[in-house]
Structures are given as structure tokens and as C-alpha cells.
Amino acid sequence: MIDLQSRVPIYEQVCEGVKNMLLDGELKAGDRLPGVREMAKQLGVNPNTVTKAFRSLEQNKIIYTVPGKGSFAADIVNDKLKNEALLVFDEAAKKAVRAGADISELKDRLEALDNDRA
Amino acid sequence: MIDLQSRVPIYEQVCEGVKNMLLDGELKAGDRLPGVREMAKQLGVNPNTVTKAFRSLEQNKIIYTVPGKGSFAADIVNDKLKNEALLVFDEAAKKAVRAGADISELKDRLEALDNDRA
């Protein structure tokens, strides 16, 4: 799951991993995350790196930490991630339009993606 | 145009700038780009940094360089940029769906973007 060769910093990959667990429902609002040491062992990375990732997630209000208790998925986490994703979507759509795509073409692609899933 | 504070490397910002000029039609297929020294002066960065950006654009077949002559926008550049943008769009759409958006919601957003433009 962690790609040491990627130019994406490891701590960001850890952040992404946590976000993905939330998106996929493996982790739900209020759930306790694994401890820093445990997650570090699971992922094969340095505990300091996980600590850094958790701090970043905290700043983005994705998780909150209770000293002595552990870290927990924030309550509003799903809305937050959805909003984030929609903003990225809008940007991507605008850029595609600038590159010559038209709205109906983009709608067709959405349909295609929908059918792939089904 | 160049944000020295940004975490995005300057040479990538230069790449983006060139791509934007192509998207906006300020630069067309086959056109000659400013020389490295000239562009460096315009942007207030080091010529080496522009050289690095140009090499990156070359590797992505966005431009080609003729030593002693200058750098030129590639012929297939528009298709290339459009395809790039569509791939990013697809990824963004998938992620949004995973985050809980449904297709009709995304289509509505496309409409909204379209109306903003008009």
C-alpha cells in the first residue's frame, strides 16, 4: 500500500490511506484509529512518519486526538471528504472544458463510469 | 504568475504556464516559444530553471527543442492536453462517487459550471 519509490512523501501516502479507509467505510465517524506504533508496524514505516501523517489529518479536521486515548475519525468527516472531492471534480471539469471537451462529452463519461461500476 | 512561496516547484509552475498558454490559444501548435533566457527574464527566474521546465515538457511531448533554434509547441499538443485533462476528470469523478456523490449530482455541477461560463 505504501510505495517507497513514489515521489509522493510517505506521510502523505499514509494520509491518503486513512482517507481511503474512511471513504470505503472501513473506518467510520468516531471510530478509533490504530495507534501510531501499530500502524507503523502494519505499513512498514517509521512511527515518526505516522505521527506526522496524523498531525496533518488533525489539521484538516479529518481526525482528532485525545491524549492518552488515541486518535478518532472526526464526526463531520464524510461531508468534509465529499466537499473536498467535489471541489477537485469542479476544477478537473473546468480544465477539461478549457482543453476542448464539451459538457455533453463529460456527461457521457460520467455515464460510462457509472456503467463500469454496475 | 510564479509563486516563489508555493510548494509546487518553480519549474513545474513554468510547465503549467506553458500548458495554459496552449489551452488558451496564446500559443498554437508549431509556434516558437520564447528562448530560455528571455522567458527567464520575463518570469524573474533563473534560465536553468526554465531549461528544466522545457525538458520536462519535451519528455511529455508538449514541446520539442531544436538546439540553436529554440523550442516549439508540438503538433499534437491539443489532443494530448485534452486526453490528459479527461483522465484527470475521470479520476476526480470516481473519487467523488466514492465520497458519496451520485452521478446526477455531478451532472448538475457540470450544468452549473456551464451556466457560469455563459
Place this chain on the structure above:
Amino acid sequence: MIDLQSRVPIYEQVCEGVKNMLLDGELKAGDRLPGVREMAKQLGVNPNTVTKAFRSLEQNKIIYTVPGKGSFAADIVNDKLKNEALLVFDEAAKKAVRAGADISELKDRLEALDNDRA
């Protein structure tokens, strides 16, 4: 090892040197290469020049770089170098034939090379 007078750029000479170390078994698949600073000191060239060589080797999938860790010989490196060498061999053979050599003459030369080695 580095010829500053040569028309071959220093960074290409560095690339060749690394390839030779791989061919000669001084460096094996997966091995860590010296860091850019260390190799620069050994060769008496600028670290930037080594960096440029490493990037070129990376693009050719001869090595891969893990930022913060170092650069490593790729796993498939031997096959890659052998194929490269065979393509060059074929081209050289074709050119020799065009220049008037015949196949049996070329075979004789191969024998001679073989005997020299023994």
C-alpha cells in the same frame, strides 16, 4: 575515469561508468549506489552533474531513486543492458555488411575476439 577533455558530456560518462560497473558485476541488481555527493567527490565532478546522470539512468530504468534513501540498481538491469548491446551489435553488423564485409568474415572476427579473451 572521467575525461574532461572528451566531447562526451561528463554526465554521460558517469552513466557509462555506472553501466560498466553493472556489466562487470561490481554493482548488482538492487545494490545501493553511492550518494550523489559521495560519487561526485570520488569522480571530482559537481554533485549536480551526478544528479543529472542519475536522472538519465532512471529514465532508462537502469536505476531507481528513493528520495532521502539513495539510488539503487534496477532488478531487470542485466536483461536491459544485454538487449541494448544486442541492438547496437545488429546495427554494427548491418553497417559492416553494407560496407562490403560478408557474414563469414564477421564470424571469423567473432572467433578472433573469443580467442583473445581466452
Place this chain on the structure above:
Amino acid sequence: MIDLQSRVPIYEQVCEGVKNMLLDGELKAGDRLPGVREMAKQLGVNPNTVTKAFRSLEQNKIIYTVPGKGSFAADIVNDKLKNEALLVFDEAAKKAVRAGADISELKDRLEALDNDRA
């Protein structure tokens, strides 16, 4: 025939072109080459570039120039080109062996090339 985008200098490409004409028999020992201006026009390059190429060919004894008469293919040109090609062949063979090819494999490739021609 001339690739302006290549990193190979144009004057070297012109040299190669002349050598190829000799190899292919389009030009024979003692034949007069086209004049600088004519060849420049044919190839779409600057006359100065052709001049530079001719000077290089002269230094390599591939052609000789008689002021006021023109440039001519040298008499020993075929042997010269063949020897050049054989040296390159030997180097390529050695390198292939170092990369793990064995002599019989190289002989097989020679056969294959021979059959392709037939």
C-alpha cells in the same frame, strides 16, 4: 533525410549522408560530389553547414577537394569505410559479450540478419 530535431549536429548528418551514398554505390571512388551550394539547396540547410561537413570528410580522407574544380570521393574510400565499420563491429561485439551474450548467440544473429536480406 536531414532531421533538424535530432541532437546529432546537422553537419554530421550531412557527413553520414555522403558516407551512405558511398556505401550504397550511389557515389563511387573518384566521383565528383555536388557543389556546396547545390547540396545545401537539395538538403535545405545552410551552405556553411555543408562546407563544414566537407571539411570534416576531407580530414577523414573520405573526400578531397580541388579548388575551382570541386570535391571528389577519395580512391581508398571503400576500404576506409569498411575498416571503420569493422572496428565499430568489434566494439559492439565485445560489449555484447560483456553484457552476457555468448559468441554462438552472436553468430546466430548474424545468420538471422543474413536471412532477412535474402
Place this chain on the structure above:
DNA sequence: GTGGTCTAGACCACG
């Protein structure tokens, strides 16, 4: 400590 990025400025080949 490692590689990534960047600057300032030099010299060179090519055309």
C-alpha cells in the same frame, strides 16, 4: 544524511 530544487554565472558547439 539524503536527494530535490534553485541561483548566478561561465564556457561551448552549432548555425
Place this chain on the structure above:
DNA sequence: GTGGTCTAGACCACG
């Protein structure tokens, strides 16, 4: 004049 290469040396993020 153009891009290619190279140096010397700086600062930064990452781990």
C-alpha cells in the same frame, strides 16, 4: 543568438 553543459554553493523536505 540559441540551447547544452557544468560549476559552486545554497536551502529545503523527508525520514
